[in-house]
Amino acid sequence: MRTETARVGRPRSEQARSAVLHAVDDLLVEVGYAAMTMKGIAERAGVGRQTVYRWWSTKAEILFEASVIDARQELAVPVTGDALHDTTAYVDALIAFLSRSDAGAAYRALLGEAQHDRAVAELLAGTDVLGDSARAVLAAGRGDEGPSADVLDRATAALVGPVLYWVLSGRDANRLDARRIAGASLRELD
Amino acid sequence: MRTETARVGRPRSEQARSAVLHAVDDLLVEVGYAAMTMKGIAERAGVGRQTVYRWWSTKAEILFEASVIDARQELAVPVTGDALHDTTAYVDALIAFLSRSDAGAAYRALLGEAQHDRAVAELLAGTDVLGDSARAVLAAGRGDEGPSADVLDRATAALVGPVLYWVLSGRDANRLDARRIAGASLRELD
Amino acid sequence: MRTETARVGRPRSEQARSAVLHAVDDLLVEVGYAAMTMKGIAERAGVGRQTVYRWWSTKAEILFEASVIDARQELAVPVTGDALHDTTAYVDALIAFLSRSDAGAAYRALLGEAQHDRAVAELLAGTDVLGDSARAVLAAGRGDEGPSADVLDRATAALVGPVLYWVLSGRDANRLDARRIAGASLRELD
Amino acid sequence: MRTETARVGRPRSEQARSAVLHAVDDLLVEVGYAAMTMKGIAERAGVGRQTVYRWWSTKAEILFEASVIDARQELAVPVTGDALHDTTAYVDALIAFLSRSDAGAAYRALLGEAQHDRAVAELLAGTDVLGDSARAVLAAGRGDEGPSADVLDRATAALVGPVLYWVLSGRDANRLDARRIAGASLRELD
DNA sequence: CCATAAGCGAGACGGTACGTCACGTCTTTGG
DNA sequence: CCAAAGACGTGACGTACCGTCTCGCTTATGG
Incomplete structure (x- = not known):
């Protein structure tokens, strides 16, 4: 997870961030940890795959934060x-x-x-x-x-x-x- | 894992069985559980992939037996x-x-x-x-x-x-x- | 296909031979040439796989004879x-x-x-x-x-x-x- | 084969396309049609297997286009x-x-x-x-x-x-x- | 009349290609 | 510069069939 404040360019989308966190919460209940994938999280959150990778490295990191x-x-x-x-x-x-x-x-x-x-x-x-x-x-x-x-x-x-x-x-x-x-x-x- | 004694056909190879169990033991130490794959186990054991699947469903089952x-x-x-x-x-x-x-x-x-x-x-x-x-x-x-x-x-x-x-x-x-x-x-x- | 007359040992089973030829005929109609396999032929004929390979090398050979x-x-x-x-x-x-x-x-x-x-x-x-x-x-x-x-x-x-x-x-x-x-x-x- | 023009996302790689077509041409001469496999085509072309399947269904389709x-x-x-x-x-x-x-x-x-x-x-x-x-x-x-x-x-x-x-x-x-x-x-x- | 030989069905063996999936990255358009 | 979309190369998945190899059994010939 990157934490330093971005200074120029488009700022991080808070909407994307919380969509990802909610998607992880939901998916854990619905399909379980093993069947949860980065691809699935991105799709469920309606977010690009790259956006997920930009802020988190693994599904464990997202789940932890969530x-x-x-x-x-x-x-x-x-x-x-x-x-x-x-x-x-x-x-x-x-x-x-x-x-x-x-x-x-x-x-x-x-x-x-x-x-x-x-x-x-x-x-x-x-x-x-x-x-x-x-x-x-x-x-x-x-x-x-x-x-x-x-x-x-x-x-x-x-x-x-x-x-x-x-x-x-x-x-x-x-x-x-x-x-x-x-x-x-x-x-x-x- | 199948246990019933086969009566006809070629009997199960004890050599293949123990090769798989040893391969799992070795791989756990060498690459860890997450990086251990059914494919890798079969190759390390010098055994066909189907032979592994014939007797065990998952790497967890093999590891448990081993x-x-x-x-x-x-x-x-x-x-x-x-x-x-x-x-x-x-x-x-x-x-x-x-x-x-x-x-x-x-x-x-x-x-x-x-x-x-x-x-x-x-x-x-x-x-x-x-x-x-x-x-x-x-x-x-x-x-x-x-x-x-x-x-x-x-x-x-x-x-x-x-x-x-x-x-x-x-x-x-x-x-x-x-x-x-x-x-x-x-x-x-x- | 082997043709020389065996002299000793169990003679070739005519029943197995014709079962294979009929199986090939049937399978060609039912599943087509591409989906026809040596395994499938043997099973359909109620014959061991080795028996098929003993007398024919390929499905083409069997089909030709049939x-x-x-x-x-x-x-x-x-x-x-x-x-x-x-x-x-x-x-x-x-x-x-x-x-x-x-x-x-x-x-x-x-x-x-x-x-x-x-x-x-x-x-x-x-x-x-x-x-x-x-x-x-x-x-x-x-x-x-x-x-x-x-x-x-x-x-x-x-x-x-x-x-x-x-x-x-x-x-x-x-x-x-x-x-x-x-x-x-x-x-x-x- | 898909033909409609993609509007968003990474565009189809022309390099991958022609590498596949050339690989098929070469492999046909070198190993023949029967021994030509989707796996082999992908490897020869230096291309992912999924990329081949994304644009063609069978080796026949590729060969036809080629x-x-x-x-x-x-x-x-x-x-x-x-x-x-x-x-x-x-x-x-x-x-x-x-x-x-x-x-x-x-x-x-x-x-x-x-x-x-x-x-x-x-x-x-x-x-x-x-x-x-x-x-x-x-x-x-x-x-x-x-x-x-x-x-x-x-x-x-x-x-x-x-x-x-x-x-x-x-x-x-x-x-x-x-x-x-x-x-x-x-x-x-x- | 039993020893030897070969064929039989069954099914496990080591391989390898199948078509799919997810990986993490890259390259577009567009805000 | 971020975000979405989606193609990219990679590699494991579990399955199917390959042709071979034991098994136990059957069915012949021949000493």
């Missing part, structure tokens, strides 16, 4: 001060995100692609959607002095890991016990 | 009777498998593909390499009366999940504390 | 002594053969194939179905002393050529005037 | 006013075309293919290279009032047929007597 904002919103939970309650709410949100949300489907597709494409792996590593949101909840519950980074990472893994394993391996998300996972994670903070 | 045996071996740990020790050994094996082993790279590629190909998802669901091995270790540590399936699944998620999250999100596997993860998982069994 | 007898029969006309009448009858038979008969369709297919396959060309040259029949009619009309080979060939070309051109170039065979062609050919004999 | 202009030139003879002389010159040209010229080899291959492919038959029927040139010569020799279409067709068959039969059945073209064939054909015009 879904990361939604992802962050869906994983943000209000802070009440009750750590166990907040963390449980977060796990519920995480379960909903990974197993039911469209943005979550996009995230799973990207996480999958990252396993066989280094560029996508780096794209995801740059913005750790899951980890950042989890750390935020855990840190908020601890009040003033935050736990050390190591401890926080460990608790994050204990919080996100079980849900991720459950969903990625295709199990029924309803059988997860959010409160129990939240509790086990919080115990790692001590 | 790596599942190695995977099981690498994830099997000896039972000593000391539950914490055995479980910690398992977590170490799991970390090595997911982050360093070739079979583990194959598994990650397949798990990734499963996120955008239902057929691969079902293939992996049919043989839950990670879950089966984890459950075996946890159940062995409990002696006679095994824990309920639900409890065992929960502990399995607590055991496998953090490691999986850590590796899939590209973090340094050396920063994982195997003993701590094992302990947290065992606590779920009570 | 149709040459019919061709000769359809192009034989009774000799009455009236040269113009007999020759006209022959032209009528030739028109029917080339434009309506199944054996004629086989001949046209083979003649076509001969234009881009030397082996088929030699096969046809070995047994000049059209020329032989035409020369027989023309020679019969001349009584005792036959015309020279050159003259006979010229008259044959004048007899067969116009019909062949007409049919091969896809024109309506009904618009041909058999008597006139016969007359012109006979004039070449003087 | 050879019809040459064919017409080779079969055109100057009109002197002496009908027998002109017609004899035409027969000589026809003999040379069918038995020695590259364009003639292409024509024979196409005529052969037309016998087992209806599409090719229609392609040739649309532009009757042989008949058109023959009719032109015969009509020119008759002065003002042209002969009826039927009579002209009959004379054309008498002119082209014998030569065609001779060459297609693989006989030596040198043994044809052009003047005699011309004379017999002209006699059909009365």
